[in-house]
Amino acid sequence: MSSENSETRRRILQATTDLLQEGHGADVRMSDIARRAGITRQAVYLHFANRAELLIAMTFHVDEIKRSNDRLAPSRAARTGTERLDAYVEAWAAYIPEIYPFAKPLMLMGPTDEAARGAWARRMQDMREGCEAAIQALERDRMLSAEHTVDAATDLLWTMMQVENWEHLTQACGWSQAKYVENLKHMARRLFVVDGSVRSAREA
Amino acid sequence: MSSENSETRRRILQATTDLLQEGHGADVRMSDIARRAGITRQAVYLHFANRAELLIAMTFHVDEIKRSNDRLAPSRAARTGTERLDAYVEAWAAYIPEIYPFAKPLMLMGPTDEAARGAWARRMQDMREGCEAAIQALERDRMLSAEHTVDAATDLLWTMMQVENWEHLTQACGWSQAKYVENLKHMARRLFVVDGSVRSAREA
DNA sequence: CCTTCACTTGACACAGTGTCAATTGACATG
DNA sequence: CATGTCAATTGACACTGTGTCAAGTGAAGG
Incomplete structure (x- = not known):
């Protein structure tokens, strides 16, 4: 496995993201990637120990391109807890479809690959922190619905925002x-903001 | 493929459910099942065309044992819409952990196997009908929150009750x-019942 | 006795991942 | 110019699990 910055390594990562971007499916094979990168299948293993490691590295590659960290930041600027909740839900919800094609292979590997499962779990754990921060901001403003502890509210919000639910609503339900x-914004407010104050319920 | 009622066929199905029940993991192999049934791996294919078909048949076998249809029925007896919503959520929520070990293999095959995906989708579609009936009962009682149409409320309830969310809450969140x-009951009431009337929020 | 039928035995094909040894070709350095 | 290094190639093979096939066995039953 060569060093972190190798031209070929970058080509492999780019080939992987390109294939996923183009919608060739989350089951991209090592040989597909190699061909696209213009090298041999075996040569891929000179740069990545296995498929899981390649896919994990690919997600970091995508992080850089999408400036992922900057996406969730704006919610931190929110003054009130309610604003923060809204902003966070909105930011994450808008982010999902962008990263979905790249996240999916990792999600798919989870059941069979320990490393892939761990990598995905870590990302989701990060996302949970955003949920917790939003809920805590509500709590600070005394706007957290009395029915939930911070922990429970965080878990619920975290669960609602899982990629699988987005998948289900946009695909199975055709939303x-x-x-x-x-x-999603509406639900979050209704469930977690004291009194369930909801501005309006537009049809989208 | 022999006729529907063969002693061996039953033995294979029983072997499969036994293995899953005992927690050997949703990735049971054809050879595991065969060994457990006391026959050859190849002989399994005398009764089932492929793994997907076997797993699908296994879920029907489990349906019989668990009298699945009877489980969701009680909610139909509910007088008010609110009671019906409660009853349905409760019945389904109680049902999930029982069927989970048997449902999981099908869920896992989904991404790669058309038949498995279809079988699972059909089951979930049935479950959706229960959701819709509950929401419609609310609507009839003029108790459906004005923020949602029947369809949207049904989709949301349906999504909330997905097995993946149960998995996430009980496993990742340790609930x-x-x-x-x-x-779940609390959320359903809060989201869909007009005025969000909620009895109490016990800690469980 | 002979057939039928379920099952066994042993083999093989196929995909996809991962590994290995020998080789090539470029580039760099003494 | 000779030599060594290093990335990549070539061709092969192992492994896992699914699915298939042909020939053989053994028991039940007309």
Whole structure:
């Protein structure tokens, strides 16, 4: 396995993201990637120990391109807890469809690959922290619904925002992205904000 | 493939459910099943065309044992819409952990096997009908929150009750079954019942 | 006795991942 | 120019699990 910055290594990562971006499915094979990168299948293993490691590295590669960290930051600027909750839900919800094609292979590997499962779990754990921060901001403002502890509310919000739910609503239910975002925001407010104050319920 | 009622066929199905029940993991192999049934791996294919078909048949076998249809029925007896919603959520929530070991292999095959995906989708579609009936009962009582159409409310309830969310809450979040049920019921009421009338928020 | 039928035995094909040894070709350095 | 290094190639093979096939066995039953 060569050093972190190798031209070929970058080519492999780029080939992987390109294939996923183009919708060739989350079951991209090592040989597909190699061909796209213009090298041999075996040569891929000179740079990545196995498929899981390659896919994990690919997600970091995507992070850089998408400036992922900057995406969730704006919610931190929110003044009130309610604003923060809204902003966070909105930011994450808007982020899902962008990263979905790249996240999916990792999700798919989870059941069989320990490393892949761990990598995905870590990302989701990070996302949980955003949920917790939003809930804590509500609590600080005394706006957290009395029915939930911070922990329980965080777990519920975290669960609602799972990629699988986005998948289900947009695919099985055929919802538009806008409808998804609107409803998620609405649910979060209704469930976690004291008194369930909800501005309006637009149809999306 | 021999006729539907063959002693061996039953033995294979029983072997499969036994293995899953005992927690040998949702990745049971054809050879594991064959050994457990006391026959050859190849002989399994005398009764089932492939792994997907076997697993699908296994779920029907489990349906019979668990009298699945009877489980969701009680909610139909509910007088008010609110009672029906409660009853349905509770019945399904209680049902999940029982069927989970048998459902999981099918869920796992979904991404790669058309037939498995279809079989699972059909089951979930049935479950959706229960959701819709509950929401419609609310609507009839003029108790459906004005924020949602029947369709949207059904989709949301349906999504909330997905097995993946139960998995996430009980596994990733470490929730007890009781806590899961309590919170799901609470959410459903809060989200869909006009005025969000909620009795109490016990900690489970 | 002979057939039928379920099952066994032993073999093989196929995909996809991962590994290995020998080789090539470029580039760099003495 | 000779030599060594290093990335990549070539061709092969192992492994796992699914699914298939042909020939053989053994018991039940007309």
